[in-house]
Structures are given as C-alpha cells and as structure tokens.
Amino acid sequence: MDFALSEEQEMLRKSARDFLSAECPKSLVREIEAGDLGYSPEVWKKMAGLGWMGLVLPEEYGGADFSLLDLAVLFEEFGRAAAPGPMFSTIAMGALPILEFGTEDQKKALLPKVATGELILxxxxxxxxxxxxxxxxxxxxxxxxxxxxxxxxxxxxxxxxxxxxxxxxxxxxxxxxxxxxxxxxxxxxxxxxxxxxxxxxxxxxxxxxxxxxxxxxxxxxxxxxxxKGLPQVRATLRKAAALQCAVMVGGAQQELEMTAEHTKTRIQFERPLGAFQAVQHRLADMFIDVNGARWTTYQAVWRLSEGLPADREVAIAKAFTNIACQRVAAGAQQLHGGLGVDKDYDLHFYFRRAKAFELSLGSTPFHLKTLEAEIGF
The missing domain is CATH 2.40.110.10 (Butyryl-CoA Dehydrogenase, subunit A, domain 2)
Structure with a gap:
C-alpha cells in the first residue's frame, strides 16, 4: 500500500510550509494571540492570493477544484505552523456546507467571495x-x-x-x-x-x-x-473533525521534531539526552503516535473525499488523534524539562492547541461511543 503524497500534494505541502515559515513566524503568532483581531489581514490577503481559500471550491465559484485530501495536506501545515486565524472556520465550517447543501443562489452569492478572501464564515x-x-x-x-x-x-x-x-x-x-x-x-x-x-x-x-x-x-x-437539517449538520461536523485531525497531526509532528532536535543538543552527564535508551524509547513512541494519527486521519479524509461512508473511520481518527496528540505533547514536555514550559520557547503553542483540539469537534468518549454503534457493540 502506497502512503506517499502525490507530486501535486508534495508541491502544495512545500509551498504552504515555505509560506507559513516566512509569513507566520512565532513572533507574529504571539502578536496575534495578544491582540483582539485574532488574525493578520495582510497574511490573509496573501493566502487568498495563493488560492488557498478556494482550494476545494469548483472553478465556477472561483476555486481550484482540488480534493478534500488536498485540503487536509494544507491544514496539516497550518497545524505545524500553529497559524492562528479564521481559515478553518471559513472553509471547514462555512464554505464546505454551503457548497454541499446550499442553493445555487447561495453558492453564487457567497463562495466566489470566500475564494477571494472577501468573506469570513x-x-x-x-x-x-x-x-x-x-x-x-x-x-x-x-x-x-x-x-x-x-x-x-x-x-x-x-x-x-x-x-x-x-x-x-x-x-x-x-x-x-x-x-x-x-x-x-x-x-x-x-x-x-x-x-x-x-x-x-x-x-x-x-x-x-x-x-x-x-x-x-x-x-x-x-x-x-x-x-431536515440534522444530517447536514452531522455531515459538516464529520468533515470538520477529520480535517481538524490533520491540523492536530501537523502540530504533533512539529513537537516531535522539536523534541528530537533538543535531545540531540541538550547535554546531560557528558552526553546528549538522545543517547539514553529511555529517551530513545519515548521518542519512538511519539513517532508511532504521530504516524498512527496521520494515517487514520488520511484514511478518514480519503473516504470522505471519495463520497464513501466514513462514520467509523472519522470516529477512529478523532478518538486516536485526541489520545495520540496528548501523549506526544506530554512526551515533548517531559523530554524538554523546564524549557518546555517557558513561554519564550515555542513548544507551548502546540501543547495548548493539542488540549483545545482534543475537546472540540468531538471528545474521545463521544467518538468512542460513535465507534461502538458503528461496530455493533
């Protein structure tokens, strides 16, 4: 089974990573968190210029007609950068349900303006x-x-x-x-x-x-x-939960990489932390959690993208990603020691977001209950 991204998805991931590294550094994230607006209008306009708001919208509404799987690749990079802003709410909680359930008049009135960054939903x-x-x-x-x-x-x-x-x-x-x-x-x-x-x-x-x-x-x-809107709301929340898992995976990947780098350079007892077997075991567990969360997430998103039943897969993805990201966050904090809780260091951005995401769009007990119903327990 081939888990590799396509050439186009790799290009999207690289361009998103390069853009967010340059345009959304942690200094800007700190400014946004301290301010009242919650995002950078300048960065928002640049993202709209890249076509990100219209990524999954059809060309007739000003979009690029990419798939939900492509959108997950983009949102994973948002999680990696801890990028704040209304991108997720506008696309996952606004544009996607309008595209799927709206009238033609509603689509024509709203979606082209979403694609250009004029509307926030x-x-x-x-x-x-x-x-x-x-x-x-x-x-x-x-x-x-x-x-x-x-x-x-x-x-x-x-x-x-x-x-x-x-x-x-x-x-x-x-x-x-x-x-x-x-x-x-x-x-x-x-x-x-x-x-x-x-x-x-x-x-x-x-x-x-x-x-x-x-x-x-x-x-x-x-x-x-x-x-008769209940199935529509549930369908929207299902897609949003899967896409939020991608955001969470991006954050966990960054925590893993930061921790691996720290254990290479932090010297204790005259050798790097990473030379100790117990530290290596903890990093290996974090690696397993990140990749387990990634592949359960992408399986759920792929099924949604293909129009296949995905209640079970979304429940598995969100429940496992909730648990895995908490373990990764705890492991990163433990291996960083006191540095991990220093707010001048960047790790806290991911720790705090992991806890917030765990509790939104379905907690672990909620999705385990859904899974129980899906498998007939």
Missing part, C-alpha cells in the same frame, strides 16, 4: 448544554412574517467578531432531541440583535458567546431543507 452550533450532538440544540427559529426570528445563546463560536456570516444551527419545530425539526440558517453576523462576549481559551484563539435576541432571517437564508 463561521458556524454557531454549541450551546451551554450542548457541545457534541446537534439534535439537542435549544436555540429556536420561530416563523414570522414569511421568515424566522432566532432567539437563544451559542457558545464557542470561532471568530464571530470578524465573521461576515454565521451558519446557525437552530430548532424550527419538535421537541428537544428529535431528529426532525433542525435547520441551518445563513445569518448576517452584523444583524441587529446579535451580541458577542469573548471567551478565554487555552489555545488563545478567538471564540465567543453569541446571544441572538430576536434576530430576523428570511426563508431564503435556510441552508438545505427546513426541519
């Missing part, structure tokens, strides 16, 4: 009592005057303060937990009645509590089918 799904299963959302969209009025609270909405549109998951009818009665609305993020409160996160990314106070939307803002 995000999704509002999680709530105070709901983080993983969208059928339990409580926020309501009530019919009124040919449209709907949305009222309720969403949590952990990424980059809501700079988003142009939010994809809001709301209940339109039925009772809490019903499979029917869910819809996704494309909401102008600057609509009257939307109030934002920033949330502190371990990854220092920009996430918000979003309160919708009788926010009006039209029937044409519905993404997909009214009352």
């Amino acid at each position: 995000t999704m509002a799904m999680a709530e105070p009592e709901v983080n993983e299963d969208p059928k339990f959302v409580t926020i309501r969209a009530v019919p009124q005057e040919g449209g709907f009025v949305i009222t309720g609270t969403k949590l952990f909405v990424p980059y809501a303060h700079i988003a142009d549109y939010m994809l809001v998951v709301a209940r339109t009818e039925g009772a809490l937990g019903d499979d029917e009665g869910i819809a996704v609305f494309t909401v102008d993020a600057k609509s009257p009645g939307i109030n934002l409160t920033p949330l502190l996160t371990i990854a220092a990314d920009k996430q918000f509590e979003v309160v919708f106070d009788r926010v009006s939307v039209s029937s044409s803002d519905i993404l997909g089918s009214l009352h």
